Amino acid sequence: MDLLERDRDLQALATALGEAAASRGRIALVAGEAGIGKTTFVEHFLAAHGRDARVLKGNCDALFTPTPLGPLYDIARQAGGKLAVGIEGSAPRAALFSALLEQLQGGARPTILVIEDMHWADEATIDLAKFLGRRVAEARVLFVATYREDEVGPHHRLRTLLGDLAGSRSTTRIALSRLTIDAVRALVAQRPFDPLLLHRQTAGNPFFVTEVLSSAGHGIPATVRDAVLARAAKLGPAGRTVLAAAAVIGGRIDPGFLAAVAGDTQEGLGDCLSVGIIEAAGDCVAFRHELAREAVLAEIEPGRRRELNRRALDALKAAGGGRGDLAQLVQYAEGAGDASAVLELAVAAAKAAVAVGAHREAEAQYARALRHSADLPPAERAALFEAHADELAIIDDLERATEERRAAVALWRGLDDRLKEGENLAALAWPLVRSGRNAEAEEVSRSAIEVLRALPPSRQLADAYRVRAHLRMLDRDRPMAVRWGRKAIALATRLRDEATVAAAEMAVGSAILVTGDDRGRAYLDRSIARASRLGQDAMVGLALLNIGTSYGEQYRFPEAEQVLDQGIAYTSEHDLDHANHYMRAWLALVRVHQGRWSEASDLAAALVAQPSLAAISRIMVLVALGRLRARRGDPGAAAALDEALTLAAQTGTLQRLAPVRAARAELAWLEGDKARCVAEAKAVHALAIKHRHRWHAGEFAFWRRRSGERVAVPAWCAQPYRLQLKGDWRKAAEAWHRLGCPYEQARALAEGDAAAQTEALAIFDQLGAAPAAAALRQHMRGTGVRRIPRGPRATTRRNPFGLTVREMEILACLAAGLSNGRIGTRLHVSPKTVGHHVSAVLAKLGAASRGEAARLAREQGLLPQNREVGDAK
Amino acid sequence: MPRYMIERTFPDGLGLTPNQQGNQAATSVIANNAQQGVTWVHSYVTPDKKHTFCVYDGPSPEAIRKVAERNGLPVDRITEVRVLDPYFHM
Numbered sequence: 031m032d033l034l035e036r037d038r039d040l041q042a043l044a045t046a047l048g049e050a051a052a053s054r055g056r057i058a059l060v061a062g063e064a065g066i067g068k069t070t071f072v073e074h075f076l077a078a079h080g081r082d083a084r085v086l087k088g089n090c091d092a093l094f095t096p097t098p099l100g101p102l103y104d105i106a107r108q109a110g111g112k113l114a115v116g117i118e119g120s121a122p123r124a125a126l127f128s129a130l131l132e133q134l135q136g137g138a139r140p141t142i143l144v145i146e147d148m149h150w151a152d153e154a155t156i157d158l159a160k161f162l163g164r165r166v167a168e169a170r171v172l173f174v175a176t177y178r179e180d181e182v183g184p185h186h187r188l189r190t191l192l193g194d195l196a197g198s199r200s201t202t203r204i205a206l207s208r209l210t211i212d213a214v215r216a217l218v219a220q221r222p223f224d225p226l227l228l229h230r231q232t233a234g235n236p237f238f239v240t241e242v243l244s245s246a247g248h249g250i251p252a253t254v255r256d257a258v259l260a261r262a263a264k265l266g267p268a269g270r271t272v273l274a275a276a277a278v279i280g281g282r283i284d285p286g287f288l289a290a291v292a293g294d295t296q297e298g299l300g301d302c303l304s305v306g307i308i309e310a311a312g313d314c315v316a317f318r319h320e321l322a323r324e325a326v327l328a329e330i331e332p333g334r335r336r337e338l339n340r341r342a343l344d345a346l347k348a349a350g351g352g353r354g355d356l357a358q359l360v361q362y363a364e365g366a367g368d369a370s371a372v373l374e375l376a377v378a379a380a381k382a383a384v385a386v387g388a389h390r391e392a393e394a395q396y397a398r399a400l401r402h403s404a405d406l407p408p409a410e411r412a413a414l415f416e417a418h419a420d421e422l423a424i425i426d427d428l429e430r431a432t433e434e435r436r437a438a439v440a441l442w443r444g445l446d447d448r449l450k451e452g453e454n455l456a457a458l459a460w461p462l463v464r465s466g467r468n469a470e471a472e473e474v475s476r477s478a479i480e481v482l483r484a485l486p487p488s489r490q491l492a493d494a495y496r497v498r499a500h501l502r503m504l505d506r507d508r509p510m511a512v513r514w515g516r517k518a519i520a521l522a523t524r525l526r527d528e529a530t531v532a533a534a535e536m537a538v539g540s541a542i543l544v545t546g547d548d549r550g551r552a553y554l555d556r557s558i559a560r561a562s563r564l565g566q567d568a569m570v571g572l573a574l575l576n577i578g579t580s581y582g583e584q585y586r587f588p589e590a591e592q593v594l595d596q597g598i599a600y601t602s603e604h605d606l607d608h609a610n611h612y613m614r615a616w617l618a619l620v621r622v623h624q625g626r627w628s629e630a631s632d633l634a635a636a637l638v639a640q641p642s643l644a645a646i647s648r649i650m651v652l653v654a655l656g657r658l659r660a661r662r663g664d665p666g667a668a669a670a671l672d673e674a675l676t677l678a679a680q681t682g683t684l685q686r687l688a689p690v691r692a693a694r695a696e697l698a699w700l701e702g703d704k705a706r707c708v709a710e711a712k713a714v715h716a717l718a719i720k721h722r723h724r725w726h727a728g729e730f731a732f733w734r735r736r737s738g739e740r741v742a743v744p745a746w747c748a749q750p751y752r753l754q755l756k757g758d759w760r761k762a763a764e765a766w767h768r769l770g771c772p773y774e775q776a777r778a779l780a781e782g783d784a785a786a787q788t789e790a791l792a793i794f795d796q797l798g799a800a801p802a803a804a805a806l807r808q809h810m811r812g813t814g815v816r817r818i819p820r821g822p823r824a825t826t827r828r829n830p831f832g833l834t835v836r837e838m839e840i841l842a843c844l845a846a847g848l849s850n851g852r853i854g855t856r857l858h859v860s861p862k863t864v865g866h867h868v869s870a871v872l873a874k875l876g877a878a879s880r881g882e883a884a885r886l887a888r889e890q891g892l893l894p895q896n897r898e899v900g901d902a903k
Numbered sequence: 904m905p906r907y908m909i910e911r912t913f914p915d916g917l918g919l920t921p922n923q924q925g926n927q928a929a930t931s932v933i934a935n936n937a938q939q940g941v942t943w944v945h946s947y948v949t950p951d952k953k954h955t956f957c958v959y960d961g962p963s964p965e966a967i968r969k970v971a972e973r974n975g976l977p978v979d980r981i982t983e984v985r986v987l988d989p990y991f992h993m
């Protein structure tokens with residue numbers, strides 16, 4: 031077959047392969063509607079270039095609930111080695127992923143790795159692609175992923191992956207277009223079809239066009255389905271029998287298996303092959319196209335379809351279907367209407383899915399099992415509800431997680447199993463608090479302890495204490511968090527439950543640290559050490575997150591920055607996206623306060639564009655954006671902070687509401703609306719005082735006083751605010767300066783004498799704080815200050831590569847030939863963090879080595895100006 | 904996508920050279936814009952060439968500032984705007 035109108039796309043893919051061969055791994059995303067020719071395109075490419083490379087190819091299947099890591103089974107079969115052994119032996123997925131990566135890095139020739147039909151991918155396969163996408167840059171790999179663009183809506187789970195990959199410089203996008211009238215004319219050739227009509231009717235979809243042409247019928251069918259059925263109509267009875275069986279079986283079909291389902295296939299299969307609706311694919315046969323299978327399947331009479339599913343189920347069971355066949359078995363069982371088989375198989379499939387982290391598929395299988403569980407004994411049913419609730423919580427479907435957990439509680443209560451009842455009550459607190467239903471979470475956590483206390487001491491009780499400590503910590507209630515946390519630690523230690531000890535230490539440590547008391551750090555460090563020993567990456571990430579954000583909440587920005595950097599590096603290494611996003615949101619906020627606004631802006635802009643951002647991360651990044659826009663006088667501050675308020679209101683907690691309200695008060699002030707400023711500052715001021723939050727209470731008092739209200743300022747409020755409220759602008763400015771907050775420093779100086787005001791103006795101008803600068807200029811003119819400096823000189827600084835300030839510093843060090851260790855010492859960060867920055871710099875410059883980066887830096891004149899606002903004082 | 908008006912000041916006047924360097928600059932501006940999903944619609948310049956008013960389409964003010972930074976162009980003020988057509992109400 032000739033491949034029409036794909037020369038440019040083939041060229042793009044060949045270029046990517048060339049790059050990959052030179053150790054600059056590439057990702058190619060091949061997209062287009064069903065039947066546009068993705069498979070054909072990739073096959074042609076492989077036929078032309080397959081000899082220069084090793085080819086590994088996997089397919090995602092079109093099951094209702096896909097097989098977890100389905101494509102990896104295909105790939106493992108071709109790659110052999112550790113990967114093949116691992117996947118048969120149910121190795122954990124981290125081991126499978128790195129086995130694949132290892133195989134990709136080895137080998138004399140580059141590898142072309144193809145995963146087809148990613149719109150059907152299971153969650154674990156998407157994670158695999160994300161894992162590869164983040165690591166191919168240094169491997170000799172061309173990773174080709176195909177997907178149907180029109181089936182990937184804005185909320186499709188593939189979107190996150192695409193967003194992830196699109197940001198990478200290693201990604202090539204290939205969008206296949208429909209055939210033009212010229213191509214259709216060429217395909218029609220001598221046949222008795224009107225090319226214009228055919229082109230119009232098919233819109234140039236290659237599958238549709240070729241299907242019509244080979245139906246050799248009369249006239250042009252209206253739809254793809256009609257075209258397929260017109261072709262199928264040419265079959266005799268034997269052919270139809272085989273065709274129906276093949277449509278039910280699906281995918282690539284072993285002829286022996288087909289015979290087991292369809293009976294004698296001798297004549298029928300030959301018919302299908304000669305009509306061309308089924309094609310040979312290696313030693314298997316397959317429908318020419320999935321669209322054809324769907325059309326045929328829809329035509330089979332229901333009783334007949336059940337019967338065929340029954341036979342397929344029995345045949346696959348008899349063939350000894352393994353872990354990779356479970357999802358398919360479930361689908362046959364469901365098609366056969368065999369409830370008890372569905373129940374048994376779906377539970378097995380769910381467990382297999384959990385094992386490789388395909389939580390969405392696990393959820394779907396548990397839900398299916400529960401639909402068929404009416405006759406199950408209550409204890410077994412309760413266990414199913416528990417497992418389902420676990421999966422729902424992991425995939426963030428909190429409402430259903432809550433429902434299923436409550437169902438489990440009710441069943442255990444009915445069975446009078448108090449231990450299980452208590453365990454599930456404690457677990458219920460988690461989805462509740464994550465969806466912002468804090469009061470209900472409190473209540474169930476209290477009942478959990480009540481129930482479990484009546485029984486002998488148990489791990490369940492220790493965990494219930496731990497949950498309670500965590501809830502109190504989130505509510506910034508230090509004494510109670512510490513009290514419950516210590517109980518949890520004592521009991522869990524006695525019962526040798528290390529994981530609960532680590533989690534409880536984290537809750538206690540965070541509760542203490544967030545009040546500004548460094549003694550919390552020791553608990554957190556112990557928690558990190560313990561969690562690392564247990565291999566609990568997620569807990570390590572969470573502990574780093576708690577340390578970094580606690581410092582941030584206390585305006586301890588240098589420490590916050592250091593720990594957040596470390597946490598961001600750790601979580602991206604371990605693919606812990608939620609924690610990673612939350613820390614990046616916080617880092618953006620830290621950068622706003624540090625006056626490093628262009629970095630804040632980069633971080634925040636990248637993050638808000640993330641499609642799957644959790645609410646808490648979104649709130650914090652919106653606060654950063656809102657403050658930044660307000661201070662720069664940019665549009666969109668109100669929109670960001672309105673959205674933040676809606677989200678924060680759902681949580682009802684000080685931790686979320688206070689930052690949002692404070693940012694809104696600041697915006698109102700800058701817009702000259704004092705009444706609104708007071709209203710915003712008042713909203714949760716009392717709550718901040720109740721929690722004795724030094725910084726929030728200080729800032730709210732500051733805005734209210736500024737807007738003309740008389741408010742008391744407790745002595746425990748944060749010192750810089752207290753000084754400023756006392757009228758001691760000089761000391762306040764010094765305090766802000768020591769904290770590394772230039773904007774707040776200038777705001778204090780602006781309250782001082784003419785000299786201080788002039789200094790404030792210089793800082794505002796340097797930051798690009800237009801509204802504050804304009805207000806101050808007007809004020810100075812009004813009070814008769816002479817010689818007010820004019821506006822900022824237009825900056826002509828050139829930074830064509832978009833390096834951040836930190837990266838400019840790193841680049842200067844690179845140019846000076848310093849090692850990562852030396853750079854770290856100079857800039858007060860760990861060598862690992864330096865390594866991170868260095869890779870970012872190389873990537874942005876497109877430089878292959880440190881030497882090349884240094885040369886570019888000199889050539890492009892990037893070196894002289896490596897200082898910016900915030901540092902320049 | 905929102906539309907923004909960007910005001911810029913060039914104390915020494917806007918120097919546009921129709922030579923190769925100028926072309927290169929324009930090409931790199933367009934490439935930088937595209938990377939951020941920003942489109943330069945058009946600009947007005949005052950007769951003394953010291954102030955420009957530029958209309959841009961872009962996803963956010965951050966993206967607008969980012970391309971300004973990369974292109975080495977100053978930003979005084981960004982305002983979100985909509986088209987008001989004189990014939991709209993007729």
Ligand SMILES: Nc1ncnc2c1ncn2[C@@H]1O[C@H](COP(=O)(O)OP(=O)(O)OP(=O)(O)O)[C@@H](O)[C@H]1O
Nearest residue numbers: 033034063064065066067068069070178236237240
């Ligand atoms: N460039 C082309 N020139 C001529 N014929 C083509 C071209 N591309 C595809 N075809 C024809 O269209 C048919 C459908 O293409 P293909 O199976 O590759 O689509 P696909 O995009 O992979 O669809 P799906 O999304 O369903 O997997 C092919 O069997 C082939 O006959």
Ligand SMILES: [Mg+2]
Nearest residue numbers: 068069070146
């Ligand atoms: Mg295909």
